[in-house]
Amino acid sequence: xxxxxxxxxxxxxxxxxxxxxxxxxxxxxxxxxxxxxxxxxxxxxxxxxxxxxxxxxxxxxxxxxxxxxxxxxxxxxxxxxxxxxxxxxxxxxxxxxxxxxxxxxxxxxxxxxxxxxxxxxxxxxxxxxxxxxxxxxxxxxxxxxxxxxxxxxxxxxxxxxxxxxxxxxxxxxxxxxxxxxxxxxxxxxxxxxxxxxxxxxxxxxxxxxxxxxxxxxxxxxxxxxxxxxxxxxxxxxxxxxxxxxxxxxxxxxxxxxxxxxxxxxxxxxxxxxxxx
Numbered sequence: 001x002x003x004x005x006x007x008x009x010x011x012x013x014x015x016x017x018x019x020x021x022x023x024x025x026x027x028x029x030x031x032x033x034x035x036x037x038x039x040x041x042x043x044x045x046x047x048x049x050x051x052x053x054x055x056x057x058x059x060x061x062x063x064x065x066x067x068x069x070x071x072x073x074x075x076x077x078x079x080x081x082x083x084x085x086x087x088x089x090x091x092x093x094x095x096x097x098x099x100x101x102x103x104x105x106x107x108x109x110x111x112x113x114x115x116x117x118x119x120x121x122x123x124x125x126x127x128x129x130x131x132x133x134x135x136x137x138x139x140x141x142x143x144x145x146x147x148x149x150x151x152x153x154x155x156x157x158x159x160x161x162x163x164x165x166x167x168x169x170x171x172x173x174x175x176x177x178x179x180x181x182x183x184x185x186x187x188x189x190x191x192x193x194x195x196x197x198x199x200x201x202x203x204x205x206x207x208x209x210x211x212x213x214x215x216x217x218x219x220x221x222x223x224x225x226x227x228x229x230x231x232x233x234x235x236x237x238x239x240x241x242x243x244x245x246x247x248x249x250x251x252x253x254x255x256x257x258x259x260x261x262x263x264x265x266x267x268x269x270x271x272x273x274x275x276x
Contacts, residue, residue, distance in 0.1 A: 032204075034186060038206055039190055043209065086148075094133050095134065
């Protein structure tokens with residue numbers, strides 16, 4: 001299904017982050033287009049969190065650029081109004097109610113548009129929105145977290161462990177929301193340890209290892225190349241060091257010029273990766 005709105009583009013150009021002598025992100029080159037859900041995966045310490053923090057402006061890269069709609073982001077941070085972020089562990093002020101959080105975030109964003117309150121209804125959050133955040137159960141906190149992330153109809157969505165703590169009904173409602181977001185042209189990036197959820201949602205998979213891209217391509221391509229029937233088994237192969245055929249290794253002499261262009265059956269590139 002083609003997106004109903006122009007697809008935003010999220011791009012990383014030579015993105016590098018160092019902490020002292022340690023390189024956490026190593027010259028990443030990556031394009032993501034709208035109307036796709038991309039799973040960002042990798043072992044602990046691979047650079048996933050640092051990559052997301054760079055995108056969110058919480059960490060500044062050592063070199064390289066991040067572009068949204070072809071424009072490089074700057075430290076002023078206004079671009080972040082176009083990003084919806086659902087953190088794994090929301091650290092909202094514990095004394096504030098859900099409605100007070102909404103007012104605070106609307107003011108911080110200078111938001112004057114029509115909010116998306118679909119998840120408030122889907123989760124039946126009405127009564128809980130008037131309770132202090134500290135009094136809510138873990139699952140209800142996660143529901144409020146999700147409702148706030150999707151409230152602003154942002155063209156780029158970043159979801160960190162989105163279904164953690166949710167019951168099956170709420171988890172299903174959230175996944176349907178992600179799919180509807182994709183259908184209207186959003187660029188969605190999801191990181192999660194729940195491989196079943198990612199397999200149900202992801203169009204593309206990015207696998208990071210030691211700050212470099214080890215695999216980038218369609219979910220179906222990853223399963224086909226590894227000969228595995230599930231995303232969990234395919235990722236386990238990558239973590240054990242078994243390369244997916246057709247993916248250049250970081251140590252290959254020709255990897256500096258290697259590039260992948262992945263389509264979705266219509267011949268149009270949806271995602272492009274260069275392994276530095």
